Amino acid sequence: MSFRRFDRLFVQEQSFMNTNIMDELISIFGKDNVLTDMEDMIAYSYDASHFEILPEAVVFARTTEQISSLMHLACREHIAVTPRGQGSGLSGGSIPLRQGIVLVMDKMTRIIDFDPANRLITVEAGLTTSEIDKAVSSANLFYPPDPGSVGFSTIGGNVAENAGGLRGLKYGVTKDYVKMLKVVLPQGDIVHLGSKCVKHVAGFNVEGLFVGSEGLLGIITEITLALLPIPEHRESALAIFESLDDAARTVADIIAVGVTPSTLEFMDNTTINAIQNFKDCGLPRDAEAVLLIETDGERHSAKAEMAKVEEQVRKNKVKIFQQAKDTNERDRLFEGRRVALNALAGVKPNLILEDATVVRSKLPEMVKGITDIASRHKIMVGIFGHAGDGNLHPTFLIDKSDKEEMIRTDQAVRELFQLAIDLGGTISGEHGIGLEKKPFLENQIGRETLNLLRTIKGALDPANLLNPGKMFDMQDTTS
Numbered sequence: 001m002s003f004r005r006f007d008r009l010f011v012q013e014q015s016f017m018n019t020n021i022m023d024e025l026i027s028i029f030g031k032d033n034v035l036t037d038m039e040d041m042i043a044y045s046y047d048a049s050h051f052e053i054l055p056e057a058v059v060f061a062r063t064t065e066q067i068s069s070l071m072h073l074a075c076r077e078h079i080a081v082t083p084r085g086q087g088s089g090l091s092g093g094s095i096p097l098r099q100g101i102v103l104v105m106d107k108m109t110r111i112i113d114f115d116p117a118n119r120l121i122t123v124e125a126g127l128t129t130s131e132i133d134k135a136v137s138s139a140n141l142f143y144p145p146d147p148g149s150v151g152f153s154t155i156g157g158n159v160a161e162n163a164g165g166l167r168g169l170k171y172g173v174t175k176d177y178v179k180m181l182k183v184v185l186p187q188g189d190i191v192h193l194g195s196k197c198v199k200h201v202a203g204f205n206v207e208g209l210f211v212g213s214e215g216l217l218g219i220i221t222e223i224t225l226a227l228l229p230i231p232e233h234r235e236s237a238l239a240i241f242e243s244l245d246d247a248a249r250t251v252a253d254i255i256a257v258g259v260t261p262s263t264l265e266f267m268d269n270t271t272i273n274a275i276q277n278f279k280d281c282g283l284p285r286d287a288e289a290v291l292l293i294e295t296d297g298e299r300h301s302a303k304a305e306m307a308k309v310e311e312q313v314r315k316n317k318v319k320i321f322q323q324a325k326d327t328n329e330r331d332r333l334f335e336g337r338r339v340a341l342n343a344l345a346g347v348k349p350n351l352i353l354e355d356a357t358v359v360r361s362k363l364p365e366m367v368k369g370i371t372d373i374a375s376r377h378k379i380m381v382g383i384f385g386h387a388g389d390g391n392l393h394p395t396f397l398i399d400k401s402d403k404e405e406m407i408r409t410d411q412a413v414r415e416l417f418q419l420a421i422d423l424g425g426t427i428s429g430e431h432g433i434g435l436e437k438k439p440f441l442e443n444q445i446g447r448e449t450l451n452l453l454r455t456i457k458g459a460l461d462p463a464n465l466l467n468p469g470k471m472f473d474m475q476d477t478t479s
């Protein structure tokens with residue numbers, strides 16, 4: 001079966017859909033919340049990755065109980081169900097590989113409880129992540145994980161992918177903020193996991209198991225998140241370098257002197273030029289690399305940390321070091337980074353965005369390795385990303401209609417993953433495995449660990465109906 005995007009859409013010959021099942025879906029969700037028309041199926045056949053498969057029905061949930069009823073029906077009739085937030089995933093997680101039903105969560109957007117005294121908020125899973133900050137900022141609180149997709153991805157999707165973001169270096173990722181989950185298990189049971197308490201050791205840390213589970217183990221319907229006080233002050237700066245190596249070394253040096261910036265982002269020359277072609281953000285086209293740096297905290301400590309950053313930047317032969325004087329200047333400095341992916345998307349007809357990650361000290365080797373791989377295979381690559389936490393986004397700029405280039409790209413991606421593993425890193429820092437990296441998971445975690453994942457999936461979903469075929473196959477297909 002072919003499911004690469006731009007290939008013919010895969011259509012199953014025998015549909016599970018019959019009048020009785022349609023009637024039952026309508027009785028659970030209501031007529032307006034069940035779609036089967038071809039144009040609607042096309043709209044839910046893809047996400048932000050390269051895959052495209054038509055579902056047979058799309059349903060929009062508004063309550064946990066509806067989802068429980070759906071899973072009872074799915075188990076009885078043996079129908080695959082694929083949860084979906086906003087479909088912004090980059091690894092194909094919400095693609096309905098076995099067709100069946102796509103369960104869309106983006107109408108479950110209620111804020112159930114805001115508890116500023118305990119710095120907690122409980123929300124439904126379909127709420128857009130940025131809405132959380134809007135809801136809590138008046139109490140001087142914020143929700144730190146800020147994926148680039150913060151304005152459109154759902155918090156449920158963030159939990160299912162354990163999303164990271166620009167502030168990951170200092171503030172961690174989604175898993176560091178999940179306190180409680182309400183989950184519908186594959187066989188329809190509803191469970192409450194975790195606790196609001198700072199300390200809680202009653203039973204296994206099961207809520208942790210569902211963070212990053214990519215919709216394979218259960219459908220997350222409600223989430224209680226920890227919040228932090230908004231830092232009093234931020235210092236922001238842009239550092240422009242003539243060599244990639246100098247920039248990469250600066251990242252390692254900043255951390256080595258004990259500074260933990262809240263943001264430490266990297267962009268290479270290809271990315272800088274793509275940005276300037278897309279929108280003039282004032283970046284010099286001849287710069288080999290740019291770092292965007294932010295420190296935060298109490299005013300004096302944010303300033304003292306930025307002074308230490310400046311020392312390291314100058315030690316590594318910075319060409320220009322520019323500090324923002326106010327919020328407007330800060331926004332302008334950060335504008336380029338915000339549009340980087342859109343800008344790179346305009347360079348060639350297609351792109352493949354990866355998220356291989358290494359420990360920070362290996363960053364210079366990683367950057368050099370990526371540029372070597374790209375030049376060996378004659379593929380254009382733009383590198384940008386969260387350098388402070390070793391999480392780069394090497395972005396291969398390609399034309400999928402060029403079959404020969406695609407063969408070279410596949411090989412380059414393989415070599416990229418191997419490079420990350422050889423340097424002691426990981427094939428995915430934040431986008432997950434889904435379909436995109438499924439063939440490479442065993443190489444990363446080993447067969448025994450992969451079999452442990454299969455055992456957990458088999459225990460919770462013995463009929464393999466929830467997002468089947470993602471991350472790994474239930475059968476070991478390699479022996």
Ligand SMILES: Cc1cc2nc3c(=O)[nH]c(=O)nc-3n(C[C@H](O)[C@H](O)[C@H](O)COP(=O)(O)OP(=O)(O)OC[C@H]3O[C@@H](n4cnc5c(N)ncnc54)[C@H](O)[C@@H]3O)c2cc1C
Binds near residue numbers: 089125154216221430
């Ligand atoms: C421009 C752009 C920038 C991005 N930047 C970042 C970034 O900085 N950091 C980062 O980590 N990611 C980033 N992403 C990737 C993506 O936005 C995240 O993975 C996000 O968490 C996906 O959320 P979603 O609501 O779109 O989920 P979807 O893509 O719809 O689904 C993702 C996975 O989660 C599962 N799922 C969704 N909702 C639920 C639920 N309620 N219960 C159980 N399973 C569920 C799906 O089955 C699927 O496997 C970016 C994507 C884009 C397009």
